Amino acid sequence: MSNSVLIADDDHSLRLVLSAALDKAGYHTVKARSGKEAIDFVQKDEFDVILLDIFLGDADGLELIEPIQKLNPTAAIIIITGHGTTQTAIDAAKQRAYSYLTKPIDLKHLLDLVSRAASATSQTRNVKAAITSIDADGKGKMVGQSAAMQAVYQIIGRAAVSDETVLIMGESGTGKELVAELIHQNSPRSDNPFVVVDCSAIPPSLIESTLFGHVKGAFTDAHTDRKGKFEQADSGTIFLDEVGELPIDVQMKLLRVLQERKIEPVGSNETRPVNVRIIAATNRKLDTAISQKTFRDDLYYRLNVVPISLPPLRERKEDIPELIDLFTSRFAQEYQLPKIGISAETIKKLIEYEWPGNVRELENAIKRALVMCSGQMLLTEHFSQIFDKPISGSTTDNQNPNQQIHALLQGEVERYLESDVDAGQLYAAIRSIFEKPLFKIVLEHTGGNRSKASEILGINRNTLHTKLNEYDIK
The missing domain is CATH 3.40.50.2300 (Response regulator)
Known part of the structure; x- marks a missing residue:
């Protein structure tokens, strides 16, 4: 109605x-x-x-x-x-x-x-409709029909249409950055920058300069003025991931930004106004950190205006079949694999597993299983690293990794030989099946660093650049 x-x-x-x-x-x-x-x-x-x-x-x-x-x-x-x-x-x-x-x-x-x-x-x-929709390329936004996720969608929806500070709490792998990005994408600030800062990955000596910038001469290597992440995010949203890892002195300066909406670059005596929405996230129990004097209680109250608590996957197991379907479809499409099913027994075991790494662990397990599978059905043995049992079965008994790859290659070659593939195209077809996921996996591993990826692959950067263009890998 x-x-x-x-x-x-x-x-x-x-x-x-x-x-x-x-x-x-x-x-x-x-x-x-x-x-x-x-x-x-x-x-x-x-x-x-x-x-x-x-x-x-x-x-x-x-x-x-x-x-x-x-x-x-x-x-x-x-x-x-x-x-x-x-x-x-x-x-x-x-x-x-x-x-x-x-x-x-x-x-x-x-x-x-x-x-x-x-x-x-x-x-x-x-x-809610926007954050739970699936893109045409199979990329999901948020998945889950459980009561726990319905509550999360509701809070995300209300947070998105406001401009309040948000604190996202949840274990590693529950999707905190995704939630922050969805809030930004559906907010009035969506056309402006979304700047991500991993507070746990920045050395303590650089964190203040990274967040607030510095002026020329502020320290030995400060040869020019440099804008910090807050100024880069002006008019948009800054996402402070693992905010619980910030040093106490930087916490005090972040509190001042929240109170005054101004930043002071390192080496400067002047403040600069910033128009930024702050979304913070943590996998720590901040109340414990407060009692241990490692996190300021006044900063916690300033951040915790709109709290969003993400449930671990073990507390919403009814969502696992939907997540499995999403990831198998996405990776099959991404790696140009045929449609692959999954046995009922395997689904049952995946639901029973506790998933300490949450959705990220499930996603990686599905990706790995698809590479290991040489047939049309994912079985329990394809999740050996999850269930701590060796690969077994009629085609994979006691196989080492080289034998497993050989079995996978054999299955693909036989499938092409039985199809209507053009004469003289088999090599190119098989090469593309294996090369594209190889380049994607290595590039993901290096965080998009092409120089590092080319070193790992043992090819020069020009060759890598050509291959990435050939397979339309961004």
């Missing part, structure tokens, strides 16, 4: 008054007199806004927020209370309610709040 509002209140007169005002304003309203009725309506229909009394006859409104959000994750929930205390607002915020209204309700304020809530719901749904 478009512009739909569910009114859940045990006060018959109030339900009628609210319904009349909203109907007149063009909304479609549905009235529930109890918590049970509210849940029944939400199970049947999707609402844009839900007005939920904190004291229903048969339920506590705050306790209904979680089950309602599971059924209708994008709806904006507005709590109605006759006891407008600070604690009510805090409790509503903790439950991720959109806002709250205090009785007696001012109808003008009601209409204004419902209008903003409905607009936020629409924007959230648009963003």
